[in-house]
Structures are given as C-alpha cells and as structure tokens.
Amino acid sequence: MENAPKSFEEAMKRLEEIAGLLEDGEAELAQSLALYKEGAGLAAWCTEQLANARQEVAVHAAQSTAGLQSE
Amino acid sequence: MEVLSVSQVNHYIKSLMDRDTLLSDITVTGEISNFKRHSSGHYYFSVKDAGAAISAAMFKWANRSLRFMPENGMRVLVKGRISVYEPSGQYQIIVSAMEPDGVGALYEQYEKMRRELEQKGYFDPSRKKPLPPFPRRIGVITSPTGAAVRDIVTVLGRRFPLAKVELYPSSVQGEAAPAELAAAVEAVNREGLCDVIILGRGGGSIEDLWAFNSREVVRAVIRSRLPIISAVGHETDFTLCDFVADMRAPTPSAAAELAVPDSAGVRNYLRHFEAKSYAALTRKIQLNEARLAAVKNLPAMRHPMVFTENKARQLDELVTRMNTAMNQTISDCDTRLRETASRLAALNPLAVLGRGYAVAYRQNVPVRSVTEMGEGDVISLRLADGTADCTVNRITREGVKENGKCSQEL
Numbered sequence: 001m002e003n004a005p006k007s008f009e010e011a012m013k014r015l016e017e018i019a020g021l022l023e024d025g026e027a028e029l030a031q032s033l034a035l036y037k038e039g040a041g042l043a044a045w046c047t048e049q050l051a052n053a054r055q056e057v058a059v060h061a062a063q064s065t066a067g068l069q070s071e
Numbered sequence: 072m073e074v075l076s077v078s079q080v081n082h083y084i085k086s087l088m089d090r091d092t093l094l095s096d097i098t099v100t101g102e103i104s105n106f107k108r109h110s111s112g113h114y115y116f117s118v119k120d121a122g123a124a125i126s127a128a129m130f131k132w133a134n135r136s137l138r139f140m141p142e143n144g145m146r147v148l149v150k151g152r153i154s155v156y157e158p159s160g161q162y163q164i165i166v167s168a169m170e171p172d173g174v175g176a177l178y179e180q181y182e183k184m185r186r187e188l189e190q191k192g193y194f195d196p197s198r199k200k201p202l203p204p205f206p207r208r209i210g211v212i213t214s215p216t217g218a219a220v221r222d223i224v225t226v227l228g229r230r231f232p233l234a235k236v237e238l239y240p241s242s243v244q245g246e247a248a249p250a251e252l253a254a255a256v257e258a259v260n261r262e263g264l265c266d267v268i269i270l271g272r273g274g275g276s277i278e279d280l281w282a283f284n285s286r287e288v289v290r291a292v293i294r295s296r297l298p299i300i301s302a303v304g305h306e307t308d309f310t311l312c313d314f315v316a317d318m319r320a321p322t323p324s325a326a327a328e329l330a331v332p333d334s335a336g337v338r339n340y341l342r343h344f345e346a347k348s349y350a351a352l353t354r355k356i357q358l359n360e361a362r363l364a365a366v367k368n369l370p371a372m373r374h375p376m377v378f379t380e381n382k383a384r385q386l387d388e389l390v391t392r393m394n395t396a397m398n399q400t401i402s403d404c405d406t407r408l409r410e411t412a413s414r415l416a417a418l419n420p421l422a423v424l425g426r427g428y429a430v431a432y433r434q435n436v437p438v439r440s441v442t443e444m445g446e447g448d449v450i451s452l453r454l455a456d457g458t459a460d461c462t463v464n465r466i467t468r469e470g471v472k473e474n475g476k477c478s479q480e481l
Binding site for chain 2: 008012015019022040046047050
C-alpha cells in the first residue's frame, strides 16, 4: 500500500468512511473504484494485523502459562 | 607689688586657660609615649612629636568608647581640652576622644563610599544571589600563607568533604592588594570551575582590612556572577566588601561553615528521605499489585481472543458493506448505460435510413439545402446499406421561382 495506516483503529475508521461513501452512491464510477481499491487494500492490511495480534496473544498466553507453572 | 600664693597663681593660670576657646576644644596629632593604664581605669600618657611633648589624661568614662587599645609609638589624633592640674602646676590635655591618625581621613572616605553604594541599591537584599545548597567547588580568595586558608580548608574537610577547594592566592593588605583581590574575583568567574566564592582574610587592624573597602574590590564583588561570601575577620567593623557581598561571615571559618551544608545533617536528611521513599514505593507496589490482579480477572484478559474476534467481525461487516455497495454502484452504472444506449439508439439519425431516406454529404459535411451545392458538384448519398457518389446535374429549388442568386438577395 502507498500509505500504510498508522494504526488498526485508523484503518478501520477509514474503511468505515469508504463503505459509507460507496453506499451513498454519490461518487463517480472512477472515484468509487479508487475508493474500493483503497478499501480492499485496507481490509487486507487489517486482516493481517488481526492475524498477527491473534498469534501474539497465543504466544504470550502460552508463555504466561509456562511462567506461572514454573513459579 | 602684690604677692600671690602658689595656689593663687596656679588657680589664675587655670582660669585663664579654661576661658580660652581654642584650648577648650582642641585636636592634637602626635605619638603616644609613656602610656599607663591605672588600676582606676584611667589612662595617663604623653603625646609627643619630634620636638615636644604634652601630658595627657583620658578618664575611664571617655576611654570606654575607644575602638582600639592605645600603645606606645602609635600615631593618634587626640581631641580634648587643655587644663591645668593645680596641685602640680602642670598643664595637660584631658582627652575626650582619640583615634589612630590617618584612619580619620580614610573613615570619611569609607563613609562617603558606603552611602553612595547604599543609594545605588547595592546593599539591597534582593540583589543577593542565593548560595548553592551543595557546592562542588569553592573558590577561596585569600593570602596563601595566612591562617584564613588553613581554617577554611579544615572546616570544609570536616563538614562537607565532597566540596573541593580552589585557592586563588592574593595579597590581602598593602598597595597591591585591591587590584590583586579584584583580579582574583574576575578570574574565578572567568574560569567557571567554582560555584561559590569565599573572599577574605584573618583578623587585623582597620588599616589591614582596608583593601576590602577599595573601589576595585567592591566593583569586582558587585560584578561577580558567582555568589560571594565575604569573610573579613573582624567581628565589629564591616568592610564595604561585607555589605556588597551576597553573604557576610565574621571569620573565614564561619564563611566555610556558611558555604557548605553539614554532612552529618545531610546524611540524616538522606536517611529520613530513604525511609520515606521506601514506604512510599512499597505502598505504590502493593496498590499496583492489587490493580493488576483486578485487571487479570477482566473478561478481556481471561479471553484475549474475544477482542480480535470482535474486530474481525467488524472488519468482515465492513468488507461486506463495501462489496455490496460497490456491486450496487457497478450495476447502477450498467443499468444507466443500457438505458442511455437504447435512448441513444432511438435518436440515431441514421436509423431512419432503414425507412428509405438518404443523407447527402458534400465534402463529408451533411447538406441541408440545395443552396449549399452547385451544378457539377460531387456529392455522396448515404443509404441504409451503403454510399453512392453522385454528380449534381441540375438544381431546382422548391417554393422559389427565381434561381439561387435571387434567393441569396432575399
């Protein structure tokens, strides 16, 4: 992506905005398409972030369980 | 000739002298000799110069206010009245006030400068720079051979060994002293190694301390960026340096005590502080432990995946919304396109050619009137299924009797 979003929350906010704009149906086709492409990119990025987060949580959960057991 | 008794003569002379205005209030300069301090507290001595002497008596109610101890050989200014001691027929000066000679003039100069400095506000407490609470290096300006430097180093070593002492040697009396002292003050400021200055000397007579009343030293002290403790060793006499300095100490040892905190006190303070911070930290840790336990029990912490699951659901919803909207937009555009295309088809002029009409073009421009062509021109006829190139043989205008030329004139 050209401009990586600053945070997951920011990306979600923009996605929300894009969905709203597309639903309005006011935009021209080319503009709609550009918005859609941006939205699809953001969605892919967010999905990746979530997958990473999920994995990290799993790792930490495993570690803290191990830590508690070793204490 | 009248004969008089000795008593009468002495009495007469005494009355003459007592009436004389010059003799009743006289100031004499000379040197003290034969000084005797009587058990009664009165002083008896002579005041002499190279060629003469006069007896002098200073009674204890007068000598109580003396600011120095008279000694033989001391040059003095003596103020009093000349009187005759009738029993012996000797005349003497009854001294009411006495001061070391030379100091009188100096004292006036001192007073003048003191008033001037005071008027300019140099004694204002608001001008005084605060002393650093924990000085790291102390600049000591004094004689390198005097007792002052030894006293200062001893006190600093005992009270606060952390502070280093930087000695800036200077003479403290004599003609060179004012310039040397001032230069030393400037040097400490310029070198910037120290964070406070002790400027002083051990005790001495007023003349010995005089360098500390000099304009040069006073000016250097006023200009100093670093705070200065004046330590001119004299309990009662203030030098001008004492007035303009940021702090005055009666002796060099006292100056050293003022310059640094007492390390024992500091240690006590630190111990107290340590106990306090220990208690505060323990409290804070306990508080946070309780908080952490509470947070650990929150559903979000016990089921950490819930957060990402919720977010994933939100994301899916957004993507669905976006896809639906985008599909809608595309199908809207498609519909609009079809409608427009069929409307366009209905409006296509070439469609009528199917019904047997033809369009005439001359040089690829559709011709609307016979006036736009001449006989012999080549034109194209566009029919439904092709084009025919034709030559104009004859032009006939409908509704107009005259030829093309006439119609142009209309």
